[in-house]
Amino acid sequence: MPSVSEASPLPAHARSDAPAIVSIKGLTKTYAGGFQALKGVDLDIRRGEIFALLGPNGAGKTTLISIVCGIVNPSGGQVLADGHDIVRDYRAARSAIGLVPQELHTDAFETVWDTVKFSRGLYGRAPNAAYLEKVLRDLSLWEKRGEKIMALSGGMKRRVLIAKALSHEPTILFLDEPTAGVDVELRREMWAMVSQLRDSGVTIILTTHYIDEAEEMADRVGVINHGEIVLVEEKRALMRKLxxxxxxxxxxxxxxxxxxxxxxxxxxLSQDGHELVYTFDAQSEETGIAALLRRLGEHGIDFKDLHTSQSSLEEIFVNLVKSPRQSGPEVRA
Known part of the structure; x- marks a missing residue:
């Protein structure tokens, strides 16, 4: 899987001029007791991209996803999913969406095949055994198709959740902490499939506590904190700027x-005097390094080796949300 520096360019359908497949305008949610979980959220998610939604616990991630998926009613604002209003045109909007929840809710006494087939039927989709077979094979579930879900491991149950979410061929796929509690091998297999889905045109919106996943997989990153969108930015541009x-x-x-x-x-200068550390941003990289090396030479300071390192997306994220009232850079959706 490519690193940040090696990441492939966005496919044509996920670039900045791509139309929004999820459009959120002025979205608010106030729960009983007066708690305001969302405060006028505006967000456009482009067709065909992998969008990572990051935020600390209680920031509003789950509420936002639940409203878009039709599980929670909004207090105000509008959400369009593939052109359909999630309130006025609920069935059409919901049929465009697949959701892989964080919790392992499955039909314990059903077989893998039956639960995936039933999930497709719930959305009024015509039977398509060949498509369901492909989904199960892609998720390494085909050999388990006749087994009851209760007999599967936790990792296999999570694969079943993904298969159910894909069963009706959605154009939008929400992944809420999809790799929580799974082993490294399964996590890699799942992200390979996510990348394939993006390449086929499916829009992926994910939340994750493994920020290295967002750093490696996402096209764009959004940060939500205290019910407000703090930042939306191309991942690579974000890491260059911040x-x-x-x-x-x-x-x-x-x-x-x-x-x-x-x-x-x-x-x-390091405590032992053997290393100099120069901290800079991308904008001043060339001029700053050249000026530093020139000045070191003027003072007769020679070096025998050098290397550079860059802050991770996790460090940027922590800096953005460390202050409860801190506002981030201008949002660009």
Whole structure:
């Protein structure tokens, strides 16, 4: 699976000019007792992209997903799913959506085949044994099709949930913590399938506590905190704009202290004097590094090796939500 730096470019249907398949305008939700879970959320999700929705516990992620999927009624605002209003045209909107919930709710006494076939029928879809077979094979469930769900492992049960969500051929797929509690091998297999689904044109919206998954898989990232969208940005652009980089220089000769002319918040000396660490952002990368190396040479400071590192999406996320009232950069949906 590609790393952030090696990630493939967005497919044509997921680029910035792609139409929105989920359009959320002014969405609010106030529960009994006055708790306001969502506060005027505006969000457009593009057709064919993988969109990662991140936020701390209680931020509003589950409420937002539940409203779009028709499980919870909104207090105000509008949501369109594939052009259908989720309130006025509930059946058409819901038939466009597949949902893989976080909880392992399954029909314990049914076989894998029967529960997936029944789920397809719930949406009024005509029988299609060949399609269901492909879904089960893609999820490594075909050999288990005759087994009762109660006999399956936790990882296999989660695969069944995905198969049920895909059974009616949705154009939008919500994955709510889809790899929670599964082993590394299964997680990799599931993300390979998610990538294939995106390539076929299915829009994927996921929430995850494994932020490295969002860093590796998502086309765009949205952060929600205290019921408000803090930020929506292309993943790679976000990491360029908010991610910090560090250049570490291993010195030929240890320094007892930095020369006064080089002292700055961006440059620090290790305790043993053998390393210099320069912290910078992407915008100042070329000019900053060149100026630093030139100034080191002017002071007779030589280095024998260097390497760079970059802050992860997780570090960016933590910085965005660490303050309860902190507002992030301008939202771009």
């Amino acid at each position: 991610g910090k980089k560090q250049l570490t220089l291993q010195l030929q000769t240890a320094l007892s202290a930095l020369p006064e002319a080089l002292a700055s918040d961006a440059l620090s």
